[in-house]
Amino acid sequence: MLGSGAIYYFCSGKIRKLLLVIANVLFYLSYDVQSWEYLILAIICTFYVGYLAKKDIAKHKKIICFAIVGLVLGLFIFKYLNFFLGSFMPTKVFSIVAPIGISFTTLKMIGYLLDVYHQKITPCDNFINYFIYVTFFAQIISGPIERADHFLPQLDNLDRKFSYEELKNGLLRFAIGAFEKVVIANRLGLIVNQIYRNISGFEPQYLVLAIILYAFEIYCDFDGYSSMAIGMAHLFGFNTNENFHAPYLANNPSAFWRRWHISLSSWFKDYVYIPLGGNKKGSIRRYLNILIVSLLSGLWHGAALSFILWGVLHGVIQVVADIFKKMHQKFKSPLPWLTKAISILLTFVVVSNLWVFFRVGNLQDVFVIITSIFRVNSWVINATSLNLLPGDLILNFIFVVVIVVIDILRNHMNVIDMFNKLPFFVRWFVYIVIIVSFILFAVYGPGYNPGSFIYQQF
Amino acid sequence: MIKTFIKGGIKILLLASITLMCLYYFSNVLRPKHDEIPNNTYEKVSGYYALEDNSLDILFLGTSHAYYCLNPGVIYNETGLNSYVFGGECQPIEITYTYLKEALKTQNPKLVVLDIFALSNSSETCRTEGIYRVNIEELNASIDKYDAYGFIEDENKLENAFDVSLYHDLWSVSNLLDTSRIFRKDFDESFGYTNGIPNYGTTWQREYYYTDNRIKPEEKQWDYFTKIVDLCQEQNIPLLLVKTPCYIEEKDAAIYGYVFDWAKDNDIPYIDYNMKFIDLGYVFDDDGDVWHANARGSLIISNDISKYIFENYQIAPSNSILYHDQYLHLYDQTYNTILTNCYDYDKLLTYLNNDDFTLLVTYLNSKDINISKTKESSLSVFGITEPLESTNALINVVSGTKVLSSNIYDGLTTEEIVVAGKTYQLDTSGYLKYNDKYISYPKCDLNVTVIDNRTGFVIDNFGLDTNNSLYISRE
Numbered sequence: 001m002l003g004s005g006a007i008y009y010f011c012s013g014k015i016r017k018l019l020l021v022i023a024n025v026l027f028y029l030s031y032d033v034q035s036w037e038y039l040i041l042a043i044i045c046t047f048y049v050g051y052l053a054k055k056d057i058a059k060h061k062k063i064i065c066f067a068i069v070g071l072v073l074g075l076f077i078f079k080y081l082n083f084f085l086g087s088f089m090p091t092k093v094f095s096i097v098a099p100i101g102i103s104f105t106t107l108k109m110i111g112y113l114l115d116v117y118h119q120k121i122t123p124c125d126n127f128i129n130y131f132i133y134v135t136f137f138a139q140i141i142s143g144p145i146e147r148a149d150h151f152l153p154q155l156d157n158l159d160r161k162f163s164y165e166e167l168k169n170g171l172l173r174f175a176i177g178a179f180e181k182v183v184i185a186n187r188l189g190l191i192v193n194q195i196y197r198n199i200s201g202f203e204p205q206y207l208v209l210a211i212i213l214y215a216f217e218i219y220c221d222f223d224g225y226s227s228m229a230i231g232m233a234h235l236f237g238f239n240t241n242e243n244f245h246a247p248y249l250a251n252n253p254s255a256f257w258r259r260w261h262i263s264l265s266s267w268f269k270d271y272v273y274i275p276l277g278g279n280k281k282g283s284i285r286r287y288l289n290i291l292i293v294s295l296l297s298g299l300w301h302g303a304a305l306s307f308i309l310w311g312v313l314h315g316v317i318q319v320v321a322d323i324f325k326k327m328h329q330k331f332k333s334p335l336p337w338l339t340k341a342i343s344i345l346l347t348f349v350v351v352s353n354l355w356v357f358f359r360v361g362n363l364q365d366v367f368v369i370i371t372s373i374f375r376v377n378s379w380v381i382n383a384t385s386l387n388l389l390p391g392d393l394i395l396n397f398i399f400v401v402v403i404v405v406i407d408i409l410r411n412h413m414n415v416i417d418m419f420n421k422l423p424f425f426v427r428w429f430v431y432i433v434i435i436v437s438f439i440l441f442a443v444y445g446p447g448y449n450p451g452s453f454i455y456q457q458f
Numbered sequence: 459m460i461k462t463f464i465k466g467g468i469k470i471l472l473l474a475s476i477t478l479m480c481l482y483y484f485s486n487v488l489r490p491k492h493d494e495i496p497n498n499t500y501e502k503v504s505g506y507y508a509l510e511d512n513s514l515d516i517l518f519l520g521t522s523h524a525y526y527c528l529n530p531g532v533i534y535n536e537t538g539l540n541s542y543v544f545g546g547e548c549q550p551i552e553i554t555y556t557y558l559k560e561a562l563k564t565q566n567p568k569l570v571v572l573d574i575f576a577l578s579n580s581s582e583t584c585r586t587e588g589i590y591r592v593n594i595e596e597l598n599a600s601i602d603k604y605d606a607y608g609f610i611e612d613e614n615k616l617e618n619a620f621d622v623s624l625y626h627d628l629w630s631v632s633n634l635l636d637t638s639r640i641f642r643k644d645f646d647e648s649f650g651y652t653n654g655i656p657n658y659g660t661t662w663q664r665e666y667y668y669t670d671n672r673i674k675p676e677e678k679q680w681d682y683f684t685k686i687v688d689l690c691q692e693q694n695i696p697l698l699l700v701k702t703p704c705y706i707e708e709k710d711a712a713i714y715g716y717v718f719d720w721a722k723d724n725d726i727p728y729i730d731y732n733m734k735f736i737d738l739g740y741v742f743d744d745d746g747d748v749w750h751a752n753a754r755g756s757l758i759i760s761n762d763i764s765k766y767i768f769e770n771y772q773i774a775p776s777n778s779i780l781y782h783d784q785y786l787h788l789y790d791q792t793y794n795t796i797l798t799n800c801y802d803y804d805k806l807l808t809y810l811n812n813d814d815f816t817l818l819v820t821y822l823n824s825k826d827i828n829i830s831k832t833k834e835s836s837l838s839v840f841g842i843t844e845p846l847e848s849t850n851a852l853i854n855v856v857s858g859t860k861v862l863s864s865n866i867y868d869g870l871t872t873e874e875i876v877v878a879g880k881t882y883q884l885d886t887s888g889y890l891k892y893n894d895k896y897i898s899y900p901k902c903d904l905n906v907t908v909i910d911n912r913t914g915f916v917i918d919n920f921g922l923d924t925n926n927s928l929y930i931s932r933e
Contacts (some may be wrong), residue, residue: 164466391630435477439484445623 008236009167013159020132020236027137034097035078039105039135042074046109047130050123053116064117068110075106083303101140103300107267108134112148114271121149129155138232142225144243144263154238169416170234177227179434184399185220186443188213191396192359194386199365205379206386207372214359215352216400219247222261246407248351251343252325253318256351264300268293287322291315301358306366310357317350395441481620482599486640488625488632492592496652497522497547503596505646506544506561514565515776516541516767518650519558519686520573520702521549521581526750527702528571529760530649531788535814536764538778540785543650546593548584551576552682553593556606558689560597568773570690571698571763574717577675577683579709587611595621647784653791654752656799657743664705664742666733671712672719687726696771699728702759703735705748729766731759738762753795783913790915797908797918801930807839813858815917816877816909817841821852822870822887824903826925833928840906846924851886857911878914888921901931 008019028036049067052060078098099105112133115121124130133151134140195202195210202210226243233240243262250256257265273293279286291312298311333339356369383393409415419427493500502525516539518528530541544561546553554576561567575581590610597603599619607618617623674680690697699721701714714730721728731740738758740746745755767773793809800806810817819840827846829837834845841854841861853873855862865873872885883891888900890907898907901921908918921931 164462167466389630431473432476432480435480436484439480439622440488440626440629442626445617445626 016158016236017128017132017155020136021128024132024135024137024140028100028135028140031100031141033100035099038074038078039099039102042071042105042109043131043134044127045070046113046134047124047127049113050116050130051125054123054125057116057119061117064113068113071106071110071113075102078102080299080303101142104143104145105134105140107145107264107300108148111145111267111271115148121152124148124152126155136233136238138229138236138238139240142222142229143261144226144229144241145267146240146263150241151238158237160237166234166237169420170231172231172416172419173234174228174231175434177224177229177231179224179438180220180227180403181224182442182444183437184403185217185224187392187399187441188217188220188396190443191386191388191393192217196359199360199368202385203378204372204375205381207369208376209381211352211356211369211372213396213400215248215348215355216403218355218358219244220403246411248348248404249344249407249411250347251340252321252347253314253350254321256347257314257318264297268297272296287319290318294318304361306357306361306363309363310354313354313357317354481622483640484626485620485622487636488622488628489595490625490628491636491639492547492596496526496654497592498652499546499592499596501644501646501648502544502546502650504644505648505650506542507564507598508643508645509542509565510777510780511564512566513540513777513780514542514567515539515773516569516571517558517561517565517567518543518545518571518573519554519561520545521554521575521584522547522652522750523575523702523704524571524573525650525652526654526752527746527756527759528573528700528763529651529753529756529788529792531651531785531790531792532757532760533764533767534778534781534785535789536761537768537773538775539767539773540776540778540781541649545573545650548581548589549576549593550581550585550590550609551679551686552609553590553606555682555685555689556594556597556602558686559602560600562689562693563600567695568776569696569698569767569771571700572686573700573702574683574714575701575704577679577717578706578713579673580707581679582676594618645784648788648791649781649785651756651788653795654746654750654756655795656745656752656754657747658799658801662742662744663736666736667706667711668733669708669711669715671708672716673709673712674716675713687724697726698767699726700763701728701730701732702751703731703740703742703746703755704750705742706732727770729763731762734762753792753799757792757796786910786913787915790910790913790917793908793910794915794917797920798932803833803836803922803928803930806930807836810839810906810908811858814911815857816862816911817854817856818875818882818884818890818907818909819852819854819856819905820884820886820888820900821846821849821904822900823850824924828925829928836928840904846904853884853886877909878912880914882909890916890919892916899933901933904928 008016011019046067049060049063053064078096079102112121112124116123124133129152132155133146133148136146136151139146192210192214195206196214199207223244230240230242241263245259245262247256247260250259273289276289276292277285278289292315294311294315295308296311298307298309298314301307301311353370356366360366360369381393383390386393406415409418419430422430491500492498516533518524518530518541520528520543522545524545525543528541528543530543533539533541544557546557549557554572558570576584587610590606594603594606594609597606604619675683687697699717706714711732714732718728718730731738735742740751740755740758745758746752751759793815797806797809800809817840819842821842824846829846837843837846839856841856841864842849842852849866851867851869851871852865853867853871853875854864855875863875865871867886870886872883875882875884880892884907888898888902888905889896890898897916898905898919901919902923904922904924906918906920906922907916909916919932923929923931
């Protein structure tokens with residue numbers, strides 16, 4: 001992909017578009033692609049519906065609704081049918097495998113159709129453009145869920161000249177993302193996997209460690225992927241929206257969702273929460289809307305009771321936090337920074353405990369892990385119990401600290417801009433540190449699948 | 459625009475170069491160092507690279523059969539020729555071919571000696587990924603090395619070009635010494651040889667195994683064998699084929715027989731020690747086990763091959779002085795292993811009857827002497843010709859058959875003896891001091907220290923128990 005990015009710069013706009021189509025197809029085929037016919041059909045149909053709507057929107061609103069229902073139905077069949085029927089029948093009914101990225105592409109297409117329906121955008125009349133938008137390789141596997149009104153216009157402006165700054169920033173962003181994923185997330189994953197594979201074999205303090213480390217693993221994995229996607233898009237001249245904004249520095253659950261998987265949260269906000277009435281129809285309705293959105297968000301992540309519970313619990317804590325906030329609205333803290341720090345810590349504790357639903361499907365195990373903190377007798381963590389050398393454990397600790405520090409910086413400034421302003425030697429020193437860290441500490445080599453991301457399964 | 463493009467291009471190239479350098483450096487630092495004896499590939503390969511260019515006269519190639527049996531110390535002692543065993547554990551013949559190509563980049567040997575075990579049926583079990591890796595990894599980066607990874611089935615050659623991808627997790631067990639390894643030249647004082655320690659008392663005489671059958675080695679092995687032959691011919695380097703002694707079965711015997719016939723037809727000398735070992739007095743398992751010769755066996759075979767080389771090749775030594783001390787040290791080490799593992803009195807005497815050694819013999823009176831007449835007469839090897847009953851104390855200095863000095867004393871006395879410029883203080887009770895430090899203690903009433911005449915290196919010291927029929931006693 002980086003290679004095609006290099007060729008890309010030497011081509012004209014039309015060739016670039018063709019290159020993008022080829023890159024999208026090749027990237028998709030590099031995965032174990034199944035049921036791709038559905039995806040092609042869905043793209044053709046939704047494009048055609050948009051095309052019809054362009055001619056006469058009023059006449060074709062029903063078709064748009066029909067197409068949206070079709071997409072929801074398609075997602076349901078591929079992702080949820082076995083789950084729901086499984087509640088009544090002991091064995092799998094259908095042995096169909098969902099196309100990779102179906103959750104992300106479906107939301108993109110539904111979003112596009114809804115925007116067309118509400119006439120927020122002019123329907124796309126160029127199939128190649130629409131195909132590139134839905135299947136854009138940097139986003140198809142795990143998002144971000146780019147909006148049509150932001151992405152499609154950029155496809156009409158592909159004749160831009162080579163920009164060294166764009167190239168550098170794109171590569172830098174890609175490298176940072178890869179570092180997060182391959183070095184930090186994968187290394188943390190080694191510990192987390194060991195503990196979660198043998199829950200009963202570890203003392204409670206190890207389970208607490210796994211809860212904390214998994215929170216950072218999933219963050220680095222997904223934020224890493226998003227950064228790589230943003231960096232890659234940048235290399236191809238596309239400006240895409242941020243997907244994370246220091247989520248673990250959120251001081252309440254609602255703020256967390258404004259910082260975590262922003263493209264998904266904003267999608268649900270714009271296409272579900274607001275149409276349901278948002279916060280304009282009283283508190284009760286508002287809380288109900290939050291719960292509905294949270295339930296749908298959980299369900300979107302996976303067809304399992306644990307995901308549904310995860311979603312609902314996130315909704316519940318948002319509601320509880322909101323009620324608590326309202327009850328103490330008049331309270332003025334004498335030490336606001338301390339209150340904020342405690343709020344951040346509390347939010348992190350709740351969110352990281354809820355991640356256990358994500359990681360461990362079995363609800364009994366979830367309960368054992370979440371309650372482990374109350375059974376801790378000793379806080380001694382022995383590296384050898386995790387088949388690690390002490391150096392490995394210290395390294396993981398350093399990585400967590402690095403992520404927290406970078407997030408604190410990200411919370412206040414654009415880290416890439418700040419980095420670009422640093423003196424030449426400092427920047428190159430950082431480059432070399434990153435290269436050496438990659439070589440030494442990344443999890444790669446035989447047996448490792450570089451295309452595997454946690455969010456890919458959703 | 460062009461300026462920015464060039465500027466950006468230079469920066470990207472610089473970054474790519476730094477990345478490649480880091481990959482190369484850490485590949486070397488983190489690669490497992492196979493430096494534990496006996497299959498110390500790191501030392502053997504890096505030792506080869508540490509040799510001065512064009513300093514070798516003889517290049518030995520082959521598997522562990524070669525590096526256990528062919529002893530550069532003995533070869534040097536006998537011929538004055540510099541040699542090195544450039545071979546790895548269980549080395550497949552195609553890797554041997556790579557080694558030869560690699561070897562010829564820095565050396566111009568006047569003779570290549572190849573052990574042909576890798577052609578045998580028994581060597582088939584060696585063809586594992588691990589064996590290939592162990593033998594390839596220590597080679598310097600080159601196209602030949604890159605190609606050699608292709609010998610491993612289903613192997614991604616590119617991944618191996620920077621094998622840090624396989625070993626990067628070893629950062630946590632690496633040490634500071636590893637970080638400088640890439641910049642060092644680690645000389646191998648054994649010149650690729652492995653000094654096998656003899657097991658005492660495991661003698662079992664084996665007969666020659668002979669067969670009229672002839673089996674051609676596997677096509678792939680044979681192909682690389684002929685490539686080795688061709689390369690030697692291209693470079694005008696005589697090739698000598700050997701098979702060091704090992705247990706063989708029907709199929710291996712038939713393969714070695716095929717090679718023998720082929721070598722004869724092509725005028726390539728071939729010494730099959732499996733058909734010669736009895737004549738040389740090589741005894742299984744006293745001088746070697748199923749596969750490998752030990753120090754004793756290597757002495758026998760290396761002496762014989764030295765004789766063969768001396769008689770059949772007119773090789774003028776490249777630079778005998780360059781590694782003179784190191785080769786003699788290896789020779790002493792070999793003898794040290796042989797002597798310190800020898801508890802057979804008669805056999806010990808045959809080793810000691812060597813002009814290269816000086817024996818420092820001390821005796822301090824004993825109350826009970828119990829030695830048979832035959833054994834008493836054998837004490838002449840130590841310069842003792844009078845019955846011990848009539849002697850109170852003595853210090854003899856003997857070399858080969860010559861008694862250099864013999865002094866009889868009334869009681870405890872100390873003498874200063876100079877060997878190879880080194881001054882030793884020896885007293886009649888058997889204490890030996892060098893530079894005011896004790897280096898040997900008495901074991902019995904009759905004590906012997908063996909020193910190399912040329913290096914002054916103490917090879918062995920032992921006591922002979924005069925109360926117990928000259929039983930050999932060592933600490």
